[in-house]
Amino acid sequence: MAAAGAxxxxxxxxxxxxxxxxxxxxxxxxxxxxxMLNLFHKNLAKVEPFHQLKFLHTTLSRKGLEEFFDDxxxxxxxxxxxxxxxxxxxxxxxxxxxxxxxxxxxxxxxNMLLTLEQESKRQLRPMPSPERLEKVEKSMKNIDxxxxxxxxxxxxxxxxxxxxxxxxxxxxxxxxxYWYTYKEWPIPWYLNKKYKKxxxxxxxxxxxxxxxxxxxxxxxxxxxxxxxxxxQKVLERKFPHLAVKSQSQ
Amino acid sequence: MxxxxxxxxxxxxxxxxxxxxxxxxxxxxxxxxxxVPQPEDTVQFRVSMEMTKVDIKNYLxxxxxxxxxxxxxxxxxxxxxxxxxxNQRVKKPDYKVAYVQLGQGQTFQFPNLFPEKxxxxxxxxxxxxxxxxxxxxxxxxxxDPRRGGVPDWFGL
Numbered sequence: 001m002a003a004a005g006a007x008x009x010x011x012x013x014x015x016x017x018x019x020x021x022x023x024x025x026x027x028x029x030x031x032x033x034x035x036m037l038n039l040f041h042k043n044l045a046k047v048e049p050f051h052q053l054k055f056l057h058t059t060l061s062r063k064g065l066e067e068f069f070d071d072x073x074x075x076x077x078x079x080x081x082x083x084x085x086x087x088x089x090x091x092x093x094x095x096x097x098x099x100x101x102x103x104x105x106x107x108x109x110x111n112m113l114l115t116l117e118q119e120s121k122r123q124l125r126p127m128p129s130p131e132r133l134e135k136v137e138k139s140m141k142n143i144d145x146x147x148x149x150x151x152x153x154x155x156x157x158x159x160x161x162x163x164x165x166x167x168x169x170x171x172x173x174x175x176x177x178y179w180y181t182y183k184e185w186p187i188p189w190y191l192n193k194k195y196k197k198x199x200x201x202x203x204x205x206x207x208x209x210x211x212x213x214x215x216x217x218x219x220x221x222x223x224x225x226x227x228x229x230x231x232q233k234v235l236e237r238k239f240p241h242l243a244v245k246s247q248s249q
Numbered sequence: 250m251x252x253x254x255x256x257x258x259x260x261x262x263x264x265x266x267x268x269x270x271x272x273x274x275x276x277x278x279x280x281x282x283x284x285v286p287q288p289e290d291t292v293q294f295r296v297s298m299e300m301t302k303v304d305i306k307n308y309l310x311x312x313x314x315x316x317x318x319x320x321x322x323x324x325x326x327x328x329x330x331x332x333x334x335x336n337q338r339v340k341k342p343d344y345k346v347a348y349v350q351l352g353q354g355q356t357f358q359f360p361n362l363f364p365e366k367x368x369x370x371x372x373x374x375x376x377x378x379x380x381x382x383x384x385x386x387x388x389x390x391x392x393d394p395r396r397g398g399v400p401d402w403f404g405l
Contacts, residue, residue, distance in 0.1 A: 064313040065292065065357055068280045076366040103273045104312060114279040118295065119362050122282055140275070147273070165258070184261035 067108055068115050080128050085135035091146045099143050106143070110136045173199040175210040257299075276300050278308060278347075282359045287348070289356040290318075294347040298324070305347050316352035 074080050091099065113133045120127040152162055167181040180200075189195055236243045259269055276297040283293040296305055302320040309315045327341030351357060368376070392401045 064309075064315045065280070065351075067313055069360060069362065075360075075362050076364045100273070107274070107277075108312065111278055114277055115281075116362065118279055118281055123363055125363050144273070183258075186261065186263060 068112055070112060070116065074128070077128050078126075080132070082129060082132045082135065086139035086142055088142045088145060091142055092149075096147070096150070099147060103140065103143055106136050106140050110140070170200045171202055173202050173206075175202045175206040175213075274308070276304070276308065278305070280359070281346075288350075289358070290351045290354075292349045292351065292357045294349060296322070296345050296347050298343070298345050300345065300347075302347075305349065309349065316355065317349055318352040319350040321348045322346065 069075075070080070086102070091102075094102070110133070113136065117127050117130070117133070151164070155161055155164065163181075165181045167179050169177055170180040171177050185192060185195075257275070259271075262269065276299065278294050278296045278300075281293050281295055283291075287293060294305070300308070300322075302322055305320050305322070306317045309317050322345055324343060324345050327343045329338050329340045331339045331341070333339050392399070
């Protein structure tokens with residue numbers, strides 16, 4: 001946090017000096033003034049993006065399109081180091097505002113990695129460290145789960161309902177029972193031709209097939225349980241010293 | 250449960266209803282190098298299929314702070330001709346391409362993301378090691394130098 005603050009102060013002084021001298025921001029060493037620090041790693045440093053230099057206009061200024069690409073120092077590298085993905089337990093401790101900001105940081109990172117992936121396919125080169133994509137996807141999924149959990153808790157307290165959209169158990173024409181969520185329509189159901197064609201009931205001749213399906217599922221379950229038992233027996237035979245001692249009086 | 254894979258359901262819009270606001274958009278956008286040379290202010294993107302021109306404009310302006318003048322989109326159909334080892338057709342995924350013209354007279358040139366970098370000492374030493382090993386192997390393959398390059402297959 002302190003290092004990020006010091007870096008921010010240094011960058012601010014640098015841009016101020018450049019503004020005074022009126023020099024061109026052509027060199028890549030100056031970096032991208034509008035780019036936030038790489039917040040992919042665990043420490044969430046809150047760095048505000050710097051204000052654009054309005055009177056300075058360069059033809060190559062991408063003003064944010066640079067965020068679709070990695071740090072120029074990493075271009076051409078074989079491996080780029082990156083931290084671990086965000087864990088659900090870590091995310092549960094963050095405030096909603098933090099999660100919101102983190103979501104956008106991860107989204108921009110994902111865009112950058114996808115750009116890199118496509119470009120590497122185009123140039124027929126290996127993408128440096130493709131595991132970053134999986135980490136970002138996992139982190140985003142975790143954030144989604146945490147936000148969903150919080151929404152469900154709030155909804156339960158306020159309304160008593162768990163699901164955001166109401167629904168009910170219905171049968172389809174094959175006799176299967178499934179959870180049907182209500183959909184929003186601008187017209188009532190009795191004027192909806194497409195909806196009226198759907199059948200939420202089954203005729204008596206389907207009972208035979210329901211019975212067959214039930215038998216099949218029971219047979220699968222028994223097969224799975226027998227497989228588990230035989231695997232357990234094989235392991236006990238191979239490693240008798242690791243067998244769980246049954247409680248004997 | 251594939252939370253991201255299934256289609257998101259948005260509330261129905263009717264005249265006079267509230268503007269739809271998405272708080273954590275899961276849309277991706279990636280910059281691609283144009284196959285056909287584009288004008289300098291045009292950037293070519295591949296975007297999620299559900300995004301509209303208005304969506305793309307707002308996305309770039311709000312998230313990336315890029316001024317956008319115009320957006321044109323098209324959907325590229327991915328071919329279904331290739332076949333796998335089971336003779337089943339393998340489909341290349343469809344994707345939406347967006348051509349965005351930047352505002353305020355900005356230009357964009359797709360950068361070279363794989364510049365030639367000088368090798369560091371590790372790779373250089375490994376290359377030297379490899380070269381010496383190959384030379385030694387070649388020397389072993391050669392026959393007796395006193396025979397003047399004649400292979401050992403011949404008698405005497």
